[in-house]
Amino acid sequence: MRTLFTAELSELAEDLIAMSQHVDSAITRAAEALLTENVELAQTVIADDAKLDDLERIVDERCVMLIAQQQPVGLDLRTLVTSLRISAGLERMGDLAQHIAEAARRAYPGSATPDSHREIFEAMCVAAKQTSSEVVELMQNRDLNVAARIVSDDDTLDDLHSKAYGLLLSDEYTGSTQETLDIALLSRYFERFGDHAVNVSRRIVYLVTGDHTGHHASI
Amino acid sequence: MRTLFTAELSELAEDLIAMSQHVDSAITRAAEALLTENVELAQTVIADDAKLDDLERIVDERCVMLIAQQQPVGLDLRTLVTSLRISAGLERMGDLAQHIAEAARRAYPGSATPDSHREIFEAMCVAAKQTSSEVVELMQNRDLNVAARIVSDDDTLDDLHSKAYGLLLSDEYTGSTQETLDIALLSRYFERFGDHAVNVSRRIVYLVTGDHTGHHASI
Numbered sequence: 001m002r003t004l005f006t007a008e009l010s011e012l013a014e015d016l017i018a019m020s021q022h023v024d025s026a027i028t029r030a031a032e033a034l035l036t037e038n039v040e041l042a043q044t045v046i047a048d049d050a051k052l053d054d055l056e057r058i059v060d061e062r063c064v065m066l067i068a069q070q071q072p073v074g075l076d077l078r079t080l081v082t083s084l085r086i087s088a089g090l091e092r093m094g095d096l097a098q099h100i101a102e103a104a105r106r107a108y109p110g111s112a113t114p115d116s117h118r119e120i121f122e123a124m125c126v127a128a129k130q131t132s133s134e135v136v137e138l139m140q141n142r143d144l145n146v147a148a149r150i151v152s153d154d155d156t157l158d159d160l161h162s163k164a165y166g167l168l169l170s171d172e173y174t175g176s177t178q179e180t181l182d183i184a185l186l187s188r189y190f191e192r193f194g195d196h197a198v199n200v201s202r203r204i205v206y207l208v209t210g211d212h213t214g215h216h217a218s219i
Numbered sequence: 220m221r222t223l224f225t226a227e228l229s230e231l232a233e234d235l236i237a238m239s240q241h242v243d244s245a246i247t248r249a250a251e252a253l254l255t256e257n258v259e260l261a262q263t264v265i266a267d268d269a270k271l272d273d274l275e276r277i278v279d280e281r282c283v284m285l286i287a288q289q290q291p292v293g294l295d296l297r298t299l300v301t302s303l304r305i306s307a308g309l310e311r312m313g314d315l316a317q318h319i320a321e322a323a324r325r326a327y328p329g330s331a332t333p334d335s336h337r338e339i340f341e342a343m344c345v346a347a348k349q350t351s352s353e354v355v356e357l358m359q360n361r362d363l364n365v366a367a368r369i370v371s372d373d374d375t376l377d378d379l380h381s382k383a384y385g386l387l388l389s390d391e392y393t394g395s396t397q398e399t400l401d402i403a404l405l406s407r408y409f410e411r412f413g414d415h416a417v418n419v420s421r422r423i424v425y426l427v428t429g430d431h432t433g434h435h436a437s438i
Contacts, residue, residue, distance in 0.1 A: 088304075165400070
């Protein structure tokens with residue numbers, strides 16, 4: 001029985017890794033679509049989000065089934081409940097990648113990243129892609145140093161978000177209302193993407209160490 | 220043993236009702252603070268959010284403890300796992316009320332709701348307060364008609380959100396960038412508040428009927 005349960009937990013871990021890889025692919029394509037005004041690529045991100053939702057449902061159903069069948073306690077129970085939280089966080093990261101792709105699609109054939117903020121969004125795309133590939137890495141190898149890098153990328157995204165808004169409110173900014181809207185929302189999507197990556201990574205750390213720091217790491 | 224478990228489940232339900240009442244109080248005060256430029260009131264919403272976070276943690280710990288100790292199956296397990304989801308949704312609604320209060324505080328002594336959008340935000344405040352009081356009602360009496368009203372309020376908030384953005388992009392809009400930012404973000408906070416209310420209500424309906432419609436109602 002125990003062997004079977006171990007196999008089930010390992011499949012669950014694989015499903016979560018698959019979700020994180022899906023998010024990584026989505027944000028990478030969304031960032032590319034945003035910076036190159038590639039509407040077809042944006043469209044693939046939007047169309048693929050349903051797959052991530054399906055994965056989330058599969059993970060959730062597996063967790064609940066395992067709790068019901070195996071009646072786990074201790075570490076096993078912690079793993080299952082924390083997995084439910086991780087799947088919700090990854091699903092939300094996928095939604096944000098989709099929102100970024102939608103902004104790129106809406107602006108097409110124009111750009112949703114006006115010249116005034118081009119460099120900031122280029123840097124945001126780099127940081128977001130980095131953070132999502134680190135989430136995949138953390139899922140796979142549970143190396144706590146990777147979790148620290150995710151927090152650092154989130155700090156970068158927070159700084160860039162402040163910079164984007166500061167620039168919007170500066171005297172030299174002369175963009176249209178549509179541009180202001182695009183910048184305000186896109187910047188917030190990237191900032192939230194970083195927040196969710198940190199929350200997901202804290203939960204993974206909690207699985208590994210049993211330690212959670214801060215509210216969002218709570219099971 | 221069963222009697223004790225029933226008592227524990229009933230306490231859990233009380234905690235969730237307390238969370239929903241907290242959200243209702245927070246959005247009511249945030250809306251008032253927003254429309255009357257009352258910075259002290261906004262401050263109370265911001266300061267109180269930590270209490271909601273504490274309540275969420277208490278609910279989550281109770282759910283996990285009950286799963287571990289009682290090894291529930293069937294309806295009991297469904298109740299516990301769904302309660303975890305409901306607490307996360309209510310916590311997020313509280314965050315959004317806090318963001319609205321923060322916008323009111325930032326704009327003080329000015330208003331974060333410029334004249335151009337005043338009526339829209341007044342209507343948003345009405346709909347948001349209504350939806351949060353309906354969530355409390357649904358938690359207390361599990362009347363499915365209330366769930367339908369929550370969906371209808373969410374439709375209202377979606378319409379108002381579209382209207383707010385449409386007006387921003389219309390020729391007659393002449394607001395400053397700061398005003399555009401305030402309107403864009405506040406409108407989105409209200410729209411998201413409605414979305415989370417619908418998700419929470421779907422989960423409650425799922426508890427009552429065992430039926431979930433659409434992705435977000437999944438456990």
